Amino acid sequence: MIVLGIETSCDETSCAVVDDEFRILSNSTYSQLEHSKYGGIVPEVASRQQIKKIVPIFRDCMEQAAMTIDAVDAVAVTCGPGLIGSLLVGVNFAKGISFATGKPLIGINHLEGHIYSNILSHPGLRPPFISLIISGGHTQLLSVEDYCRYKLLGETRDDAAGEAYDKVAKLLGLGYPGGDMIDKHAREGNSKFVRFPRAAVRGDPYAFSFSGLKTSVALHVNDKPASYVQDHLADICASFQEALVDSLVDRCLLAQSELSLGDIAVSGGVSANSRLRDVLQAESKRLGFRVYFPPLLLCTDNAAMIAAAGIVRLQRGESSDLSLDASAQLRLA
Ligand code: KG4
Ligand code: ZN
Numbered sequence: 001m002i003v004l005g006i007e008t009s010c011d012e013t014s015c016a017v018v019d020d021e022f023r024i025l026s027n028s029t030y031s032q033l034e035h036s037k038y039g040g041i042v043p044e045v046a047s048r049q050q051i052k053k054i055v056p057i058f059r060d061c062m063e064q065a066a067m068t069i070d071a072v073d074a075v076a077v078t079c080g081p082g083l084i085g086s087l088l089v090g091v092n093f094a095k096g097i098s099f100a101t102g103k104p105l106i107g108i109n110h111l112e113g114h115i116y117s118n119i120l121s122h123p124g125l126r127p128p129f130i131s132l133i134i135s136g137g138h139t140q141l142l143s144v145e146d147y148c149r150y151k152l153l154g155e156t157r158d159d160a161a162g163e164a165y166d167k168v169a170k171l172l173g174l175g176y177p178g179g180d181m182i183d184k185h186a187r188e189g190n191s192k193f194v195r196f197p198r199a200a201v202r203g204d205p206y207a208f209s210f211s212g213l214k215t216s217v218a219l220h221v222n223d224k225p226a227s228y229v230q231d232h233l234a235d236i237c238a239s240f241q242e243a244l245v246d247s248l249v250d251r252c253l254l255a256q257s258e259l260s261l262g263d264i265a266v267s268g269g270v271s272a273n274s275r276l277r278d279v280l281q282a283e284s285k286r287l288g289f290r291v292y293f294p295p296l297l298l299c300t301d302n303a304a305m306i307a308a309a310g311i312v313r314l315q316r317g318e319s320s321d322l323s324l325d326a327s328a329q330l331r332l333a
Helices: 043-065 084-101 110-121 161-171 179-186 211-222 226-258 274-287 304-315
Strands: 002-007 012-019 024-031 074-080 105-109 129-134 139-146 149-155 264-267
Touching (some): 002 043, 002 084, 002 304, 012 304, 043 084, 074 084, 084 105, 105 110, 110 129, 110 139, 110 304, 149 226, 161 179, 161 211, 161 226, 179 226, 179 274, 226 264, 264 274
Parallel strands (some): 129 264
Antiparallel strands (some): 002 012
16 A cells, blocks of 8 residues: 655645555655744744645655656545644645545544654554654653554643743744754753753643743843853753753653553654653663654654554545545544
């Protein structure tokens, strides 16, 4: 089975072709640069860019795979969660292909796609396992009990992990999105320079909260001269990152010890973070479990992960009809 994946949930336009051995035959992605000048994603701009890019990216994807649509068996498309205007571009494009060719269509939850970015890249990773999804819009810890069976352990009560990175980056004048810039500066800094708070939610040990951390960084720099941030940029980045990574690792290790699921798979844009990778890898060696991260290309939004999730659902006999709708708040569990 060969599946065309389509992903347009936010500010990436991506098309990919994946086969049922999880080989990526092509994966073409456009990341919108238009938002950096606004310091955050402008939904109206995002959906207009999706409309402009979907056809060229689809053409590029088919060219890279050296095939025509005739060789594809089905179409998988992200139908939520995400920005509704962006989602609708992909969903309607996928419905158009399905209608014109008669090929089956399957709507995929974007977060399930992120889980498949790891299953796709690591033949050794099979359910059950613990999944940490950390992106610009989401922070969720789940148990993946079987294919397509998820249980939510905890999620953020306020900002997503990537959102905290982006807001702190903006505060420090590092541009948008700023997660990778903070990661880069933090490598040169002293993570013990400031001890920023690690928030816990009473009665909900798996919940995350990052807005207090972001506010603490703001309070720390706001009453200092501009030269202070310049002089201590790497130390502030390292201290902020240490607090955030600590919170993520803490919940992962709790789940690992309390549930007998064994391994941990981390995905989403923040899973590219070098400090998180180092700490979780060291903990996995110390405690004797395996930790998985996607290759950097599959950390951020891409259609290969959507196609992979589509293959598994289609193989189970599932499909969507042409009334498939996009849902901005679609839940996974
Ligand atoms: O998964 P993604 O591409 O988009 C969403 O679905 O949100 O994630 C984007 C997020 C941004 O917040 C970005 O700052 C963050 O991932 N990010 C990082 C790193 N690279 C990207 N955060 C921390 N460290 C990184 N190296
Ligand atoms: Zn995402």
